[in-house]
Amino acid sequence: MKNAGASVSDSIIEISNLDFAYGSRLVLKQISMSVHPGITLGVIGPNGGGKTTLIKLLLGLLQPTRGTIAVDSVPPPQAVRRGDVMGYLPQSPPVPENFPISVRQLVRLGLAGKTGLLGRESPEDLQHVEWLLGKTGVDELAEAPVGTLSGGHLQRVYIARALAARPKLLLLDEPTTGIDRAGQDQFMQFLSDLKQSLGLTVVLVSHDLRTVAAVCDRLACLNVTLHYHDVPGNLPQELAREMFGADVPELRQETH
Secondary structure (H helix, E strand, O other): OOOOOOOHHHOOEEEEEEEEEEOOEEEEEEEEEEEOOOOEEEEEOOOOOOHHHHHHHHOOOOOOOEEEEEEOOEOHHHHHHHOOOEEEEOOOOOOOOOOOOEHHHHHHHHHHHHHOOOOOOOHHHHHHHHHHHHHOOOHHHOOOEHHHOOHHHHHHHHHHHHHOOOOOEEEEEOOOOOOOHHHHHHHHHHHHHHHHHHOOEEEEEEOOHHHHHOOOOEEEEEEOEEEEEEOHHHOOHHHHHHHHOOOHHHOOOOOO
16 A cells, blocks of 8 residues: 555655565565655554564565565665665664673664774764764763663663664664553654654554554554555554554544
8 A cells, every 4th residue: 555646766665565475374465565755654563463574574684575675766685785774773672781882882883884894984973973872862871881771771772873874764673662651652752853853764663553653654554464554543443443452533633
């Protein structure tokens, strides 16, 4: 289901007739979708519906069984090699407890995709890292060992790392897992501020319909096939109740 009135060249993500199977088990079937620059897309659906598989396909970690994916007009592996197209925050990123690395050093590692592991960072890149440390609220912890951080601070550090190379697109996989409702609200405000400051396109994968609807311009309802792709307030009540146990009146009604 593509957004009407926009051409393929306007899309930062273009998915066409996508199938993916693990062996004989079909996980994604006939997915077609466009994501346009500046949008925050929430990919929602039940566990096992194919959300994380879609993220892996966008990252070039998996190859489609059938159909195509383009990210910034190139196949995902090529977009990843460019280094400054996609940033990624995995679900429950590892904590390097026994690895002697500071917050600043970890964020600077996000430049490796752009400069190469042995490349030299430009003054502008290093200045951007310092700006990110401040913007994400971890500048006072810049010299702290990463293994000493709380979960909330660590999440912000990993987001800063994902944004170090100034990507156009930020992919988030279940970023609010294990966070209480107040923490989820705080994170969503933080994400909105970052998006506005950096001009990002965001793809946010979650099973939490209410949280995603609060911050996303578009929803993609995924359960093997794409059941819905439109603004949150237009999600049919029957579909919301069937798949998520939520009613449409609880969702944001405004359109973009």
